[in-house]
Amino acid sequence: MLNVKPFDLLLCFSAGLLVLGAVLLSPNGNVADVPTLHQFWVAAGVMGTGFMLSWRLRSLSVIWFWGVTITTRLLLLPTLPGIDVWRYLWEGYVQTLGFSPYHFPPNALELEPYRTEWWSQVVFPEVSAIYPPITQLGFRLLATIAPNLYLFKVALYWQIC
Structure with missing residues (x-):
């Protein structure tokens, strides 16, 4: 028993x-x-x-x-990401190129040569960054490692723990 x-x-x-x-x-x-x-x-x-x-x-x-x-x-992890993650990726990526996401919205002409295959998924491309500087630093650090969806998702999951 x-x-x-x-x-x-x-x-x-x-x-x-x-x-x-x-x-x-x-x-x-x-x-x-x-x-x-x-x-x-x-x-x-x-x-x-x-x-x-x-x-x-x-x-x-x-x-x-x-x-x-x-x-x-x-x-x-394989779940489709929310719409915001593309914005996180983009803002981190452009910072690694030397641009401020506060001064250049995603659809800025200056950033056009740097658009990625996932750029079209960035929401509100006409609006510059709204996330605070410490968050932007996190986006930049992740993008410095690799502007990769799964890296950002792992980081977000880790943050939730």
Whole structure:
């Protein structure tokens, strides 16, 4: 006969819902695509339920915490990014070229020769930067390493941890 403690069941159920929600959310992350919006909210609800159940846990080992945290982040890494990430990429990238995103909006003629294949995804190209300087420094540091979508997503996920 199995001697399973209620704490262990709650922990496994909570972790399972968080991971299942991440699996369901990964292909449905584009909230601008109306047909996938329902699946997005269902997946978010599954993850939210797992998160709320975790509130009942009195303690949690470091291994469980980081295991679930890293697993869900890795599962969500291929998810389509939100529209803002393209702006982060662009503003970091132009800073590495010596331009200030505060003085030159993305559609500035001076920046035209530097447009990337993803430039068209930058929202509000007629508006210069609105993010504060410390955030811009973060964009610049990431773009110095590589103006790469996955690098920015990993950095954003790390920030959320």
